Each structure stands twice: as C-alpha cells, then as structure tokens.
Amino acid sequence: MPKVISNTSPILYLYRIGGIQWFSKLFDEVWVPEAVKNELRAGKIQGYDVPNPADYSWITIVNPKSMPSEWLALDLGIGEIAAMAGN
Template structure:
C-alpha cells in the first residue's frame, strides 16, 4: 500500500487539549485531518460532515451569502456544485428565490433550489435605505442587507 505524507497545522488550543482530555484531542485531530483532506481536494464538505466525530466541521468552513447572479451563472457553466465544497452554508433571501422563479417562468435554465441542501433561505431583518433600491434589484439589495447583518459571511 502506498503512503502519502500530509502536513496538518494544529492550533495551540488543540495541543493543550492533548494534555488534559484524550477524547477531545482525538476528535479535534479527526476534524483537522478532514479539513486538510478537504483543502487537498480529497474530501467533499458533505462527506466530511457525515463522518463520525466531525460534527464540528462547519466551524472550519466559511459561510456565504449570495444574490441571484452567482447561483444562476455557476449553474449555467455546471459549477454550482463548487459552492458546497467551499462553504458550509450559502444563504439566499426570498427575493433571490423569487428572481430565480421568474427566470424559470421566462424559460431560463435555473438551478433547482430543492436539490441544493446547502442553501438556506434567510431574509434580512431590515432592508437598507430606499435610495439603494434605485440601482439594485431585490436580490442584490436583500443579499447586501444580509451581509450587513452577518459580517462574518462571505458575499458572493
């Protein structure tokens, strides 16, 4: 059997856990190994989340907010499946859902959101000032509002 060496960077708090709690250390090492395999393209995010003791996987992956265009165009080039490899969750608003539904009614090839289990529909609590809506569509406006409310998320 061939072997391959990989280097896994271990945060200090995990090394401290080694001294006090072997089960916590083992669990963290499994998660860090899964993260490294993910970075190397050897493990998908969905498969990593399904592994026993890797329930903390999502904290190691970024989360994103999208408007309609990234979803539409990634779908057009057959690359929509890249998103769950890069992000644990992708949030869209109901405005984005409606824009995609409108596109479908007009005959556009749009993604089937029911098949994208990694997409969550979340509406912003507030929309920015009305003057912004003069230049932005409802999907863009709601995506920016979600981003302002959740600055830790990556905006697509």
Template sequence: MIVSNSTPLIYLAKLGNLPLLRKLFDEVRVPSEVMAEIVRGKGLGFEDAAVIEGAEEWLKTVALGGNQKGELLKLCRTFVDISRADAAALVLAKSLRVAICVDDSRP
C-alpha cells in the first residue's frame, strides 16, 4: 500500500500509465482532500480526472479522522505554503506508516 497526492496520479493518467501504480502496489490510498482536487479537475474538463475516478477499485479515498484532522491543521498552520490536500496526504501516510508518492516542484 502507498499514499499519493494528486500530482503523480494526474501525470500518470495523462501518460496512460496510471495502471502502473496498481502493478506496483495492491492499493493506493488518497485522502478525501486529494480526491476533491481531482474532482474539481473533472469539472474543468480534464480527461485525466475521469481516468483517476475510474480507478476506484484499487484507488481508495480515505477521510481523515479526528486526531488526523488536528495534525492536518497544525501542519497547515506551520507550513503556510503547503496545500491542504498535500498536508492531508502527509498526515495519512504517517498515520498508516506507509510511503507517500508525491512530486511537487516549487521554485
């Protein structure tokens, strides 16, 4: 199992390689904040968002629980440039004690 934020999912879907994650990991989990980003992309007409939504068999959306929400808020207050979705992915990976798949380059 692995946790992902939206960036790797979006780029793999654009390249037609989203199934690669399934081959490498039985299950990929994303926090609901990440899935909300993807759904917004679908509303804007991005085809990759529909591809990602179609992977619900192995791409599991997880809602953060009480303690996790507290960690999320603390992380967002401490690091003001981090998006809520990215922070949620970090919190989820930490709580599950699994690796996280991210790719966010910032200048």
C-alpha cells in the first residue's frame, strides 16, 4: 500500500464523519506535518472537536526538511504548505 502526507482538511473531515480510520486501511504510512498537528491543537484550544494525531498509532508526525520560499506566496495555510514539502 502507498504512503500519504496529509494536510489538516482530510484528517479533520474524515474525523468528523467517523471515517478517520480509513487512512490506516488505505495507506501503509500516514505522515502529518508538525504544522498540521499545531493547527488541530489550536482548534482544540478554541473548543472545537478535532482529532489529536498522537492518539492514532498509524500517524507519524514529521517536519519537512525544506520548504521552497515561493510556496509561502501561495494562498495556502502553513499545514498545506508543510504537507506539500513532505519529508
């Protein structure tokens, strides 16, 4: 099975519909950038029902080794940029 790097949206919306476990059934490895974990934590602090990636043994928190500066000019959130940068 393939590997995947996820930004915040797929994790959040699959969690909300009770389907977050689909990740572990579809992929061998699920990588979540630290920035995505931080976005989810910020939502939790604000009182939203969001998943904690650390609660899922099949999620690995990663930090991108590099991030092209031109991506910062795009209309994307930090989690999306970190997911594109990969590991």
